[in-house]
Amino acid sequence: MFKVFPVKGGFENVKGFFCGATNVGMRTSPANSDISDIDGDVAFLRSQTTCDVSAIFTSNTFQAAPIKHFQKYPKDFQTNFVLINAKNANAMTGEKGVEDIDTIMSILNTKIDVLNPIMSSTGVIGYRLPIDKIISAFDTLRFNECNSHKTARAIMTTDSFKKELAYKIELDSGESFNIAAICKGAGMINPAMATMLCFIATDANIPKNDMDELLKQSAEDSFNRISVDGDTSTNDTVMLLSNKESGAYHKEAFREALNKIMFELAMMILKDGEGANKLVTFEVKGAKSKAEAKKASMALSNSLLVKTALFGEDPNWGRIASTIGASGINCDEHKLIIHYDDLLIYSNEFRELDAKREEMAYKIMKQDSFKITCDIGVGTDSYISYGCDLSYEYVKINAEYRT
């Protein structure tokens, strides 16, 4: 049918896309300038031909100016340019924030022809964009080159490594198309709280309807599993651009590739959790409904007491049970069964860990990643979410973020 396989690099794999970044000095005074790997603060992604665009934005009522600016375009508009900046979220900046984007884009348009340009920002909330600094980038950005690594690095804030992936899809017909993406985000388990940005570019000849459908579905199975509904930042954005330049398309192949890319990026965000050391999979099964399974699973991946126990490598299953009981789902302590990886930790017949099994539990928890499975025992629905531990480092990073 088709082959989906990873390739090296990022956007340079996708026909007709250019990208790059430059440093206009926005990183100098604020924090994180000590990450030597970051050498830009203004970046762009453009296509030589116009693109369809699908986007998913934060559910925060206070959407940042770039999101409001995007939403002013007519439905199903096309674009060929995305401008991205770090260190300033352009959020809570009112109408002025949107006007600033128009100003920047009108100046951009004197340098290079852009159609319905999009802006995307991440950083501190509540400050107007430094327009002069940002437009100074237009003198040094190389609009006809493709420096994907540099672009991926430039959008980082508290990230400790860049997030960039590319997949090639080969169809039986001999045709092929490509998808690449970059992403930033390093929240605790909740990338939404620190801004999450993800830009995906493809040369597949994908219809706009499929873009909307598949982006939404992939987000549900990736970023939404490491994030809490409704607890999102002002700027969160996942954007898919397609310029159709390969001429090739196959829906199931595209779905598979997009799922892979978005899931891998979500896991990269989690592994880069601020101060986090462990990646834990929380499977809740045997729930009365999928909604209840999700509720309990997300409660586990977000519980401070669970997260600190993971950091302490303490097989304290009581905190797991207590969190499920507190989540408000249908459950019964006589039916609950808890496993850490394949080790039975709790069931009605087996409530206390003996020394030997406690030793085995410690070993499991010492791993970089493992799975906690809770069978609620009252139904057939399940849900998987992904979390990480909470360390001293998380507190340090977030206490010192702005200054």
Next chain:
Amino acid sequence: MFKVFPVKGGFENVKGFFCGATNVGMRTSPANSDISDIDGDVAFLRSQTTCDVSAIFTSNTFQAAPIKHFQKYPKDFQTNFVLINAKNANAMTGEKGVEDIDTIMSILNTKIDVLNPIMSSTGVIGYRLPIDKIISAFDTLRFNECNSHKTARAIMTTDSFKKELAYKIELDSGESFNIAAICKGAGMINPAMATMLCFIATDANIPKNDMDELLKQSAEDSFNRISVDGDTSTNDTVMLLSNKESGAYHKEAFREALNKIMFELAMMILKDGEGANKLVTFEVKGAKSKAEAKKASMALSNSLLVKTALFGEDPNWGRIASTIGASGINCDEHKLIIHYDDLLIYSNEFRELDAKREEMAYKIMKQDSFKITCDIGVGTDSYISYGCDLSYEYVKINAEYRT
């Protein structure tokens, strides 16, 4: 009308109550034995005459065995004895956990006449009570003395100071009655997550209906304002016992004294927040409904990003705004106004802090306690909740709790 004033000490102020504690060695192997102030692990509270009892228990589905045991008594039962232990929550222990309490109580009854004795436990989840150790306490507990301080200390777990209060109420008629309480709990802002126990004794001649009504109302204005709905431990308990021995009662006076006691205890829990250094009041006003005001206020006092910013003493109002926007209430960035104490931090006309006001904001945040007021500007309803900062110490305490 009446006078309500604090008096020294605890239960010794209330007619006809006895209490005390002893050490049976439950604290030796687990953590926290280094708190030299704690010298007991099994405690009791008893009345020489029978008491009416009102109680509020956790909303966690997995209620601990002591709560199930309580609920087996007929509605409006009377009692004269409460047995309390630390270090073991007797939660997730199934029917055996309840049977263990019956066993302990039948042995207690051979030592002293008890009527419908109540048990209350705090500590680690998932282990059967050490019955032999607990019943060994009956040989050393002094059932006819009142050692309130010792009792308050014995119920501590991660608490760093004991929580004990007493009030005297004098009526114009010359009559008087008394209320005293002890409490344990030192959750972050969420005492519910670490077990919260509170025992209140009064000699007021209060009808059972008033007990139920006033206890519920006071809890709503105290413990519930520092806790998240539905996010409660398996053991949380607030209990009011009245033996009527003073013969005196005045509803409004009792209400005032109970409100004071429960609010002060709630603030003590917050000040004793695990690793916390600051007590912050979050007032949300101008909301469309009280439910929305509460939702936003609780979102603020629970936000990790807000809490770490408080710890970092960073006047990053963007995190406040973002949390309100994410809470899902009706709001509009043009109508929102944020104050830190009396300092205007954000409004539509005033979005960026200048250096002078930023300096003033820093000074406010350096205080041990201050107030953040958010006027949503879309209605007339308000709600106040109370939070604290999140420090490295919180992570340390909770990573190491069990072992």
